[in-house]
Amino acid sequence: xxxxxxxxxxxxxxxxxxxxxxxxxxxxNLDAVTxxxxxxxxxxxTRNTLWLLELFGSEVPVHRGAxxxxxxAPVVADDxxxxxxxxxxxxxVTTRQPEATSAAQAILEYSNGGGATIxxxxxxxxxxxxxxxxxxxxxRIEHLYWMGGAASTGNVTTHAEFNAWCDPDAAAVVLxxxxxxxxxxxxxxxxxxxxxxxxxxxRAAGTEIGEIFADALDFYKREIDxxxxxxxxxxxxxxxxxxxxxHFTFRASNIVCSTTDGDERGRTVVGFDDENLPHYLAVTxxxxxxxxxxxxxxxxxxxxx
Ligand code: BDR
Ligand code: CA
Numbered sequence: 001x002x003x004x005x006x007x008x009x010x011x012x013x014x015x016x017x018x019x020x021x022x023x024x025x026x027x028x029n030l031d032a033v034t035x036x037x038x039x040x041x042x043x044x045x046t047r048n049t050l051w052l053l054e055l056f057g058s059e060v061p062v063h064r065g066a067x068x069x070x071x072x073a074p075v076v077a078d079d080x081x082x083x084x085x086x087x088x089x090x091x092x093v094t095t096r097q098p099e100a101t102s103a104a105q106a107i108l109e110y111s112n113g114g115g116a117t118i119x120x121x122x123x124x125x126x127x128x129x130x131x132x133x134x135x136x137x138x139x140r141i142e143h144l145y146w147m148g149g150a151a152s153t154g155n156v157t158t159h160a161e162f163n164a165w166c167d168p169d170a171a172a173v174v175l176x177x178x179x180x181x182x183x184x185x186x187x188x189x190x191x192x193x194x195x196x197x198x199x200x201x202x203r204a205a206g207t208e209i210g211e212i213f214a215d216a217l218d219f220y221k222r223e224i225d226x227x228x229x230x231x232x233x234x235x236x237x238x239x240x241x242x243x244x245x246x247h248f249t250f251r252a253s254n255i256v257c258s259t260t261d262g263d264e265r266g267r268t269v270v271g272f273d274d275e276n277l278p279h280y281l282a283v284t285x286x287x288x289x290x291x292x293x294x295x296x297x298x299x300x301x302x303x304x305x
Contacts, residue, residue, distance in 0.1 A: 004029045005117065005243060008110045010065070010103065011235070012038030012122030013048040015081050015220045019213065019294055020121050020147075020235035021052050025060075026297035027243045032110060034063045034103035038122040038166050039077045040085035042067040045122075048085050050094040055209055056301055059096075065103025066125040069167035072265075077162055080220070087219030089212070104129035111140035119145045119242055121235035123163050128170035131177050138179045146174075147238040149185040149255065149268035151281065157263060161186050164257055165266030171257040175268075175279070182280040183255055184238045185268065188248075191285045192237055195230030198295060205299045213298045236294045237285060244293060247286040252277040 006029040011017040017039070024030045033053070035046040046064045053060055068074040084091045101109070103126040110116050111130075118141055120127060127144065130137050148163035148171065156165040164171045174181065194217055202214035220231045241248050254271045258264040270281055 006031050007117045007119050007242065008032045008034065008107065009239070010034045010036060010107070010118060010120040010122065010126050011049065012036050012040070012045045013052060014039035014045065014085055014122070014235070015087060015216045016233055016235040017121050018048070018052050018086060018216060019233060019298065020239045021049065022056060022297040022301070023236045023239040023243070023294060024119065025056050025058055026301065027293070028239070030058070030060050032061050032063065032106055034065050034106055034126050036065040036103065036122045036126050037067050037074055038163065039081045041076065044085045046098055047093055048091050050096050050098070051091050054094050054096065055212070062098045063101055063103045063106035064098040066129060069123060069125055070128055070169040070173070072167065072169065075166055082219055087216045089215060104133060108134055108137055111137050114140045115142045116140060117143050117145070117242060119238050121147045121238055123167035124148070124170040124174045125167045128173040131173055135177070138177045141179055144174070144179055144181045145184065145238045145242045146181060147184045147189065147235050149183050149257070151185050151187050151268065151270045153186065154267070155186060156266070159263065160266035161268070164268050168257055168259045168266040171266070171268070172259050175255050175257055178278060182241065182250060182282060183268070184234070184241055184282045186232070186234070188282045188285055189232045189234040189237045192233045192287045192290050193230035194233055194291060194294070198291065201295060202298060207299070209301065210299055233291070233294055237282070237290065240290055240293055241282050247289045248282050249284045250280045251283050253279050253281040255279045255281065
């Protein structure tokens with residue numbers, strides 16, 4: 001049996017966040033989930049998280065996080081993820097409630113004692129709040145794996161990726177904090193795409209979970225990204241980049257995020273030439289292997305393997 005490293009997942013489900021949650025449950029030791037507003041409102045991302053965990057049969061604690069970015073006005077991506085955040089499916093409210101502790105507080109407590117790993121698949125608002133509340137958290141988090149940023153072409157503007165654009169100030173706080181961080185940007189996640197083949201495989205399983213994710217993927221792939229109808233699986237890349245790093249390659253880098261308004265908002269610039277390179281950029285993914293792992297997470301939810 002492979003090692004199952006511990007993690008806290010900070011997310012904004014979101015269809016690809018849903019796939020990422022299942023990857024974390026299936027291949028890692030998921031200790032807690034924190035939610036953030038991003039793809040949809042904080043009410044919806046929190047409700048979706050509780051529902052997805054219940055589908056898996058998990059009682060992992062959920063901490064509700066920021067309902068808006070640090071400084072800019074909130075925006076959502078319900079055109080991509082649907083009004084509920086999970087396609088056109090109405091998501092039921094579960095009986096389980098989020099914990100009383102906020103996401104930022106949970107991140108601070110989780111990192112007590114050091115050595116904590118966080119995977120973030122949404123805007124970095126909660127992590128920035130944690131840093132602003134207690135800057136020593138930067139050393140206590142061993143590594144942050146973040147799906148966000150665009151080294152070349154964005155998906156909201158020419159230059160900016162959604163998670164960076166949604167809360168550019170939070171991205172800048174985290175990137176400038178000195179926290180050890182690996183970024184899984186759009187150049188990376190566009191290498192890992194799922195479409196009709198995967199929808200059919202998910203349906204063929206004949207399970208409720210397979211059907212739910214097939215419907216979500218069917219909805220998701222309506223966004224025609226760079227002219228193809230297979231959708232990048234952004235968020236699972238960050239989870240699997242931590243849990244299955246052998247399927248990825250990384251390059252030391254220095255990443256900054258622009259907080260200026262207009263065309264530059266949320267633009268991440270990646271440099272490779274400085275002397276001290278504080279970050280890593282994930283550069284390549286073995287797409288076939290990564291897709292098989294994502295399918296396994298949805299279709300084979302036996303957590304004991
Ligand atoms: C990122 O933005 C969101 O829409 C996705 O969930 C992913 O985290 C991709 O730009
Ligand atoms: Ca996301």
